[in-house]
Amino acid sequence: MFSNLQETAMFNVTGKSCPYKNWTSVARASCINPDHFHCLKDEYDRIGWVCTEPIWVEKGTCPTYNVVAKKLDYVACAKRRCPPYNYRSNEINVEHSCRYTLGIDSSTTIAADSSNRDSSFLPIFITLPLIIIVLIIVATMFYFHRRKQHSEMLPPELELMNLINEDSEKSAKETHVSFEKAKHYLEEKNRVVITGVQGTGKTFLAESLVSELEKEIRKLKKMWISSLSQLLEEKSKTTRNAYLYILDDIFYELQLEAEFHETLTIVNDFLKKSTEICIIITMPSYIWRKHIALFSKAGLDDVHIDLNERNDSEKRSIMKQLMSQHIINPNNASLFSKAENLLLGKTLFKTIGFPAVISWICKKPQEVEAWELLSNPLQKMSEEIEELKQSHKTNERRKYVILSYITFHDGILDQSDVDTPLLHSLIEMFAPGFQEEDLNQYAKGMVGEYLMEIKEGVYKIDLNIWTKLVFVSVAKENLRFAEEKYKNSPRHIINVEDCPRDLNKAYPECFIEVNPRNRFEKSHLPH
Structure with missing residues (x-):
């Protein structure tokens, strides 16, 4: 049973399926550190649980626990739908081929594809399944046609950073807290302010929000504004020519006081006269912190997203996506696993964003030690x-x-x-x-x-x-x-x-x- 609270690497044979539906509660009841909870098979093909620090598992393989060596390992995936990316050993949203449940004919059967399970629900009559198949084919063709059209509209950065494999989109979206929060502000208040140091992905998040709106609004009229002169020109018009405005880095670190106050006055006036228009504002953390009182007075702190404050789950998701993009080999994956505590630390580097650092390290030769680069990544x-x-x-x-x-x-x-x-x-x-x-x-x-x-x-x-x-x-x-x-x-x-x-x-x-x-x-x- 999943009950005795522990933090030792002892494998507990359960004789039942892994608790994917209530993973969090079982993890808290079983391990002192819930992030260390694993449910998997050992070398004797038995399902059980263990509390131990996660490792990075190579794509195309499934995690296992070696009882003799008392450590996590991974073995080749023998089924279809194997994981196409490197992932953490206790990732619960991994492909079905690496999820362990009890089957009907065997006590330790890896879960079958959902398509096999659905076969038991075939109706008696032949006509209905034929109609369903035709509808599925038509819907699939329509989906991929729309997806192709959408991808052609994506900006280059967004197209490049669309890293998540189709089958892992759900797990990635679940940890994209910043995106969901920003989307909520934009939907509820028509405003969102995105701050962060350089390399945190401010512009990328803005582009992601634009892409999401383009799915909902056909022929979305949008305008990117990156200078005060552009904003003044648009502000002078009697009618707004766009439904969405993106004020991207209109504030910047070296902005002199007089220019900052002029810009803020114009931005505030633009916001007051555009209440029905959606507006995304990006700015450096330095400017936000320096003038927080003025931004709060304008009500912008109510729609503020700070990309410096991503939680560990979101950072791990970003790390997984970038490792997948750069096709990290097992040696580099091991390097990231060893340096994970440093990478997820809040005080390690404050002048450059987490995504930029990870992307940079992913491209370094595998003989370079990550911690050598992390002491001052911007200087390096x-x-x-x-x-x-x-x-x-x-x-x-x-x-x-x-x-x-x-x-x-x-x-x-x-x-x-x-x-x-x-x-x-x-x-x-x-x-x-x-x-x-x-x-x-x-x-x-x-x-x-x-x-x-x-x-x-x-x-x-x-x-x-x-x-x-x-x-x-x-x-x-x-x-x-x-x-x-x-x-x-x-x-x-x-x-x-x-x-x-x-x-x-x-x-x-x-x-x-x-x-x-x-x-x-x-x-x-x-x-």
């Missing part, structure tokens, strides 16, 4: 960019040129439409001898490392944080060039006397301080 990422710039290897410097080009060219590299003067300036500064005709070859080789390919010959940087770090790196080399070629340079360059001390300590890798008196003395433009 900045050092990685500098190593590309200073490398003696030609290939590494050419990677740096491509990252710089995309950063300074509105985030896109289109092989069929290259800004030749910009590219040649960057080549002259950082990788002399790099030929434009080799651009696509090198960019394609960077897919999965730094880039994603939106469509054939069109690339963008996969993590927004790389854009900030690359800009700062180029600006340190040639400040005048960086200011003249990058339209958002004020978001990353600030005069020394204007820079807040706390910001200087928190984000030194993501902006550059300058002295206005000798601002361009050391800068030069390429010939």
